[in-house]
Amino acid sequence: MRKPEINNKGYLECEHRQISSAASGATMIIKALEKENVDMVFGYPGGAVIPLYNKLYDSTLKHVLVRHEQAAVHAADGYARVTGKPGVVFATSGPGATNLVTGIANAYMDSVPLVIITGQVPCSSIGTDAFQEADITGITMPITKHNYLVKEVSDLPNILSEAFFLASTGRRGPVLIDIPKDIFDREAEFVYNRNRKIPGYNPTYEGHAGQISRAVKAIKEAKRPVLFGGGGLLRSGASPALQDFAEKARVPVILTLMGLGAFPGDNELYLGMPGMHGTITANYALTQADLIIAAGVRFDDRVTGKIEEFANNARVIHIDIDPAEIGKNVNIDVPIVGDVKTVLEALLKNVQPGDTAEWLQQIKGWQKNYPTLCGSNGAGRPIKPQFVIKELSRLSPENTIVATDVGQHQMWTAQHFNIKRPYKFITSGGLGTMGYGFPAAIGAKLACPDETVICITGDGSFQMNIQELATAVNNQLDLIIAVVNNGYLGMVRQWQDIFYNKRYAHTALEGNPDFVKVAEAYGAKGLRAAGENNVSSVIEEALSEKGPVIIDFIVDPEENVYPMVAPNCPINEIIFGGARS
Amino acid sequence: MKHVLAILVENKPGVLSRVAGLFSRRGFNIDNIAVGETVAPGISRMTITVEGSEKLVEQVIKQLHKLINVIKVSNLSKESSVMRELLLIKVNAEVGYRSDIQQIVETFRGKVVDVSPESMVIEVTGDEEKLEAIKLLLQHYGIREIARTGKVALLRGAAITREG
Ligand SMILES: Cc1ncc(C[n+]2csc(CCOP(=O)(O)OP(=O)(O)O)c2C)c(N)n1
Ligand SMILES: [Mg+2]
Numbered sequence: 001m002r003k004p005e006i007n008n009k010g011y012l013e014c015e016h017r018q019i020s021s022a023a024s025g026a027t028m029i030i031k032a033l034e035k036e037n038v039d040m041v042f043g044y045p046g047g048a049v050i051p052l053y054n055k056l057y058d059s060t061l062k063h064v065l066v067r068h069e070q071a072a073v074h075a076a077d078g079y080a081r082v083t084g085k086p087g088v089v090f091a092t093s094g095p096g097a098t099n100l101v102t103g104i105a106n107a108y109m110d111s112v113p114l115v116i117i118t119g120q121v122p123c124s125s126i127g128t129d130a131f132q133e134a135d136i137t138g139i140t141m142p143i144t145k146h147n148y149l150v151k152e153v154s155d156l157p158n159i160l161s162e163a164f165f166l167a168s169t170g171r172r173g174p175v176l177i178d179i180p181k182d183i184f185d186r187e188a189e190f191v192y193n194r195n196r197k198i199p200g201y202n203p204t205y206e207g208h209a210g211q212i213s214r215a216v217k218a219i220k221e222a223k224r225p226v227l228f229g230g231g232g233l234l235r236s237g238a239s240p241a242l243q244d245f246a247e248k249a250r251v252p253v254i255l256t257l258m259g260l261g262a263f264p265g266d267n268e269l270y271l272g273m274p275g276m277h278g279t280i281t282a283n284y285a286l287t288q289a290d291l292i293i294a295a296g297v298r299f300d301d302r303v304t305g306k307i308e309e310f311a312n313n314a315r316v317i318h319i320d321i322d323p324a325e326i327g328k329n330v331n332i333d334v335p336i337v338g339d340v341k342t343v344l345e346a347l348l349k350n351v352q353p354g355d356t357a358e359w360l361q362q363i364k365g366w367q368k369n370y371p372t373l374c375g376s377n378g379a380g381r382p383i384k385p386q387f388v389i390k391e392l393s394r395l396s397p398e399n400t401i402v403a404t405d406v407g408q409h410q411m412w413t414a415q416h417f418n419i420k421r422p423y424k425f426i427t428s429g430g431l432g433t434m435g436y437g438f439p440a441a442i443g444a445k446l447a448c449p450d451e452t453v454i455c456i457t458g459d460g461s462f463q464m465n466i467q468e469l470a471t472a473v474n475n476q477l478d479l480i481i482a483v484v485n486n487g488y489l490g491m492v493r494q495w496q497d498i499f500y501n502k503r504y505a506h507t508a509l510e511g512n513p514d515f516v517k518v519a520e521a522y523g524a525k526g527l528r529a530a531g532e533n534n535v536s537s538v539i540e541e542a543l544s545e546k547g548p549v550i551i552d553f554i555v556d557p558e559e560n561v562y563p564m565v566a567p568n569c570p571i572n573e574i575i576f577g578g579a580r581s
Numbered sequence: 582m583k584h585v586l587a588i589l590v591e592n593k594p595g596v597l598s599r600v601a602g603l604f605s606r607r608g609f610n611i612d613n614i615a616v617g618e619t620v621a622p623g624i625s626r627m628t629i630t631v632e633g634s635e636k637l638v639e640q641v642i643k644q645l646h647k648l649i650n651v652i653k654v655s656n657l658s659k660e661s662s663v664m665r666e667l668l669l670i671k672v673n674a675e676v677g678y679r680s681d682i683q684q685i686v687e688t689f690r691g692k693v694v695d696v697s698p699e700s701m702v703i704e705v706t707g708d709e710e711k712l713e714a715i716k717l718l719l720q721h722y723g724i725r726e727i728a729r730t731g732k733v734a735l736l737r738g739a740a741i742t743r744e745g
Contacts, residue, residue, distance in 0.1 A: 137595065138595075141595070141598065141599060141602055142602060142606050145649070151594075166649065198649060199591060199652050199744060200590075200646075200649055200650055200651050200653075201649050322647070323646070324640065324643035324644050324646070324647055327639070327640075328640060
């Protein structure tokens with residue numbers, strides 16, 4: 001081994017020093033991806049990135065050719081959510097870049113680490129409305145953690161290294177690098193330094209000791225505490241710490257849609273999801289709590305309902321890596337800026353349970369009185385959609401990864417699929433992007449080829465990225481696509497039903513294709529179930545198949561998701577609904 | 582209440598648009614803005630005046646901190662500081678009124694920087710109150726046009742707003 005040397009600035013130089021040499025911009029990118037241990041890129045070529053693809057052609061890096069750039073971002077996002085590593089995307093300038101926008105916004109809202117590389121028209125053409133020129137750094141400024149337009153190839157190594165660093169530290173998020181075509185071919189010295197320092201970027205990981213002791217004291221004094229956790233728990237790897245904490249402090253746990261899986265769904269301290277379609281127990285518990293320990297959540301309106309009446313009786317401890325989330329929507333008594341895992345571990349050292357026995361008893365009562373029912377006898381026709389989810393949950397292996405789309409089927413999945421482990425449930429939370437689920441499932445399957453992956457989608461959502469069947473078939477992915485086919489944009493129809501006097505304006509999906517035939521046209525397997533007594537057998541058949549399988553579940557077209565809290569109402573004002581007969 | 586924020590930023594392309602975009606998309610209003618270089622190479626200083634409650638300004642500052650190119654944000658309204666703005670004002674000034682105008686300008690320690698047969702251009706610096714006062718007095722003669730720089734500000738005493 002080389003001996004460490006002191007350079008002229010007095011810094012110790014050892015492992016961070018890299019052998020330098022001249023390289024083209026395209027080569028730098030491939031080398032940087034190798035140094036960042038990237039094993040897979042999702043992308044779609046075009047004029048401005050041909051030089052990049054030309055170099056990629058010689059490398060061992062796997063490239064997944066999608067059929068629409070939006071799907072490349074969603075797939076990279078699914079990959080990132082199950083692995084925790086940044087997902088990487090390539091796309092060309094102009095329409096290639098603008099097709100990424102929905103995917104980037106989706107990843108930004110859910111704090112998913114991505115590094116996106118777009119081609120741009122050559123430096124000399126920028127600003128002239130050249131063919132396929134779009135100002136993608138301008139367009140994505142509000143939906144990226146940061147972005148770059150590269151003007152000098154010599155800047156590229158540092159920009160690449162910063163992009164990976166920013167995407168995967170602090171509050172995670174997408175970072176975009178826009179690279180003019182000529183930069184891919186220009187050469188400069190390549191030194192890749194992973195020891196990065198950015199003057200304006202310095203996330204806080206350790207919680208403030210004083211605030212942590214205040215939190216410990218508040219927990220000890222609380223009679224009715226709940227831990228209310230979200231996606232931040234997963235991003236920081238806090239699940240084990242959370243479990244230890246909840247058990248030691250005897251605090252029940254509520255998880256948002258984004259947090260599902262961070263705490264075992266079958267643990268006795270688990271109360272379910274809160275908010276608009278949350279469990280009655282979770283909503284009652286949040287309303288009556290005297291202490292809320294909020295961990296990696298951002299108090300979204302779908303969770304809090306009418307904000308003025310949210311948890312009015314509670315003191316609130318808020319742990320979050322992003323200081324801007326603390327106090328944004330709800331006033332906080334004990335703010336703790338830091339990495340959720342690190343802070344929970346610190347709390348764990350000194351935390352003592354308060355006198356919570358009576359509270360836990362009260363909660364047990366709610367759980368008993370208000371169980372999550374699926375409203376089906378197992379032999380009905382048409383199928384109750386909730387029953388499909390229950391059966392998928394029952395029949396799929398322990399480690400199954402579930403990706404959902406957006407709509408009623410998403411909420412039913414959150415309610416009825418028993419999610420026991422972290423990183424097994426991926427869904428579009430903040431943006432609510434129809435079309436997310438299927439490409440995200442593709443990304444997840446490519447990342448975890450040994451796990452069973454099921455995409456639970458709707459007949460509307462699936463058609464937003466249905467072209468990715470080609471990608472799934474081409475990559476021979478053993479993937480189940482369960483289409484909860486109600487013939488409607490069901491979630492919108494439900495609102496029309498409840499709030500607009502059943503005026504179903506343009507929510508009936510007339511002209512839907514035959515999904516079994518669609519599967520077959522792409523060279524995939526298609527199955528169908530129209531009665532509840534067929535549900536388990538088609539699922540079992542699908543689980544035993546190789547390659548992508550679509551199951552078309554013909555379900556009750558007018559089933560609604562309940563319980564429900566109407567928008568901007570307090571979360572204890574619950575519409576119970578109940579299964580239609 | 583008005584808050585004057587001093588924002589140190591890396592002088593990178595697009596940084597002004599990142600900061601301005603943040604204000605508009607989160608519904609914060611910029612009253613005025615001034616941008617210039619600092620003594621540190623590569624670092625610029627933006628001085629932004631924003632109107633709003635304590636809570637809103639706290640959120641503005643936190644959101645600004647999230648921009649990667651923003652190095653430091655301080656609320657100068659919270660501390661003792663010197664604030665100045667420059668006003669150029671073109672006023673009607675026919676021969677008979679010139680000495681009156683001249684007198685007002687002197688009282689405000691301003692300068693006449695251009696004279697034409699029917700108008701004068703006057704330069705004044707000061708805090709907002711002073712500029713409003715002279716504007717009010719000169720209105721009497723007929724103001725043709727004004728241009729203002731937006732506020733710049735420094736802490737009083739030896740302390741400085743610095744990176745890190
Ligand atoms: C891209 C996009 N467009 C529109 C919406 C609004 N929207 C939310 S849910 C929904 C219906 C989804 O229909 P489907 O996928 O069939 O699911 P279902 O609710 O029927 O289960 C719509 C249109 C959205 N979330 N995303
Ligand atoms: Mg539907």
